[in-house]
Amino acid sequence: MADSRAQLTETLDVLLRFGALMLRAGDTAFRVREAMARLAGNMGIENLSLQVTLDAMSATIRRQGETATLTCDVGAPGINAARIGALERLAEASTPGLTPDALGQALDRIERGSPLHALPTVAIAIGLASGAFSYLNGGDLLATGAAVVAGAVGQAGRGLMFRHQLNQYAVTAVCAVIASGLYCLIVFGLAGRGFSAPLAVGFISSALFLVPGFPLVASLLDLVQHQTLAGVARLFYAIMILLAAAFGLSAVAAVAGLTDVSAPAAAVGPDAMTVVWRAVASFAGGCGFALLYNSPLRTVLTVGLLSLIGNELRLALHDLGLILPAATFVGALVVGLLASLGKHWLHEPRICFTVPGIIIMTPGILAFRTIVLLNDGNVLAAIEAGAGCCFIVGGMALGLATARFMSERRWIVER
Template identity: 60%
Template sequence: MTDPRAPLTESLEVLLRFGALMLRAGDTAFRVRDAMHRLAQALGIERLEVELSTVGLTATGWTGGEATTLTRETGPPGVDASKIAALEELSLGAAAGLDTATLGAELDRIEKAAPLHGLLPVALSMAVASTAFSYLNGGDLLATGAAAVSGGIGQAARTLLSRQGFNQFAMTALCAVLASGLYCLIVIGFGVRTFAFAHAIGFISSVLFLVPGFPLVAALLDLTQHQTKAGVTRLFYGVLLTLSAACGMSVVAMLAGLAPAPAAPPPGAIEPLTVLGRALACLAGGYGYGILFNNPHRTVLAVALLSMVGNEVRLGLHDLGLALPQATFFGALAVGLGASLVRGRLHAPRIALTVPSIIMMTPGLFAFQTIVFLNQGKSLAAVEAAATCGFAVGGMAMGLVASRFLTERQWRYER
């Protein structure tokens, strides 16, 4: 006897597969929920309830008085902006009468799509981004060059380990040791025995590629949209990745005997040549991160421009005396508002434009101070540096959230 719920079961299976692919690519849970509801209507499901987290999905569908509940594991998370864009476009273009075979074939095509950028371009992009970050924050020629070499090699190692399915947390720690250790060897090889401010900046720049920007920002966005389960699990995932990188860097900092470097005071004015140099550095760094997250070149260019504008706002306000967290908030707000203007023309998800654009705002020096002070047992100083770092990172995320409240009605009102 044929089960009358078989068609509903097939529809839910393909819907759960779609949702799992979106979550694994790094999209926010509330976007995944919206996309699944659009596809459910196209598949003829009368009502759909979904519960999401980064480790699994559960969906209940109703059709013709019959209800079916299915669950599916998500799998290890990652970041792939091109897959996010393709999956969102698939849901937006779905029309009534869509069948599960057609949807399944489209998912096969998206899942099997090769990365847009190979190992060498991605490694070079991180070398460029590390160079730009070091220059922006005051690294000298030696520190900047060493950061470029170690950052590029570290990213190449991470890509190779990721292709082998290596544990993400162990991989992050190992790559942190590799990149920061190589940086120290290069700098020490040129006769440096005491790390000054510029060398501390280079040390952090060498591991900038390990910053888990996508999961941390996506977690906060989910929490503000009441996707608590997904937001909390993603937040802890991002925090654990950060701790893994910090542990690897701590080992190197301890072996190298690094000392904390004080932050340079704001100049109190904006110099035209400084603005021009920053613009070029931000443009290059944003372009590098756009490639890292597997965006197409048109989107990568938009990311570079947004990074340039946002960082000029942040650094300009900080030069004039505004505290770093508040300046970072306004810089991220500028990025978010800019992304609202261009995402429709590019057919790109907002998160694929905004997150790569704000990574260059990472408060690297205060992260360095936190690690070194903890190694030295100076808990109070470590907490102070960590608080400044945390508020600056929070400013990055909250600036993006504020831009959504200003530009999207669904964020201003509860549903």
């Protein structure tokens, strides 16, 4: 009896370790439940009851009349697309008769895996993504070039700080200061202290890499799937990251004396070369964020293509007169639907395609106006700009969620 209870506890312990690794890599709580349920069934578990939050998990299992209950800490959240893919493939490939030792050894191999891309490679990719974002939102040559340099340096600094396991919120605030401060130094050194609308776009673009896209989208998907505790916890985690970034940007904006600017006028009927350069910028932005999330190379290229298609469609619809939130919804919807095909060909989770594929749609100039207006004490105007920003971000998330409803029956039918 004692040996049987010990084996049951060992089984639950390795199952919780698997789930904690999935959550810490950034996967959604409902996917963690599905994967753990599959593994539990293949390990002879008759029933699995699971409670998931962002920083802890507790579970009870039953087998042949015996039960075991354990709780584990998850640890600090992060984003690792390669690990998410490896863990989900491990669960899908499992077969009846799986033992705790075999699962533990597989988890050891996954945990020992090194980052797929070196820190300088990721920093350069994020710099190019920051420049691409600046160009797509109306930044001029100086703004785009300065955003490339500032974004790359900011990401390099964040990577080095994370190696020492520093607090994520503090690192975010410091890197926002580093990136935006360097951007202002470059711009002021070359163009003086005047800050036009195109230069304002570059300011927010320099800190684009701090946007917590993965947690924001994952929280929405969890809430739609009734994973309320995990969804709300992840949402507030993402909000705290945004507040930390906003704090750093606000400090620099206040010191630099930046004032509010209006958004650049949207182009109507862009010429062929503009369309081509927008496509190049969208592709570069998608690839940059896929590299940041530690995706395999073929996933990086697929994300770049999805970003190109979705963002070009969004911008084209906006050029034709559709309001930006609605155009963003359509662009994100197309990215989500195409990702449903890509995940079957490349055997990677859908979230590894969709989130980096839509980050380039982030409303940068509205975010900038919100921060600057709050600094100036113009609360009503800041709320107006912030509401516009929220509607566009909501369009991004709802587009991906709608794609799930359209492509997966289990999202429509509740059990």
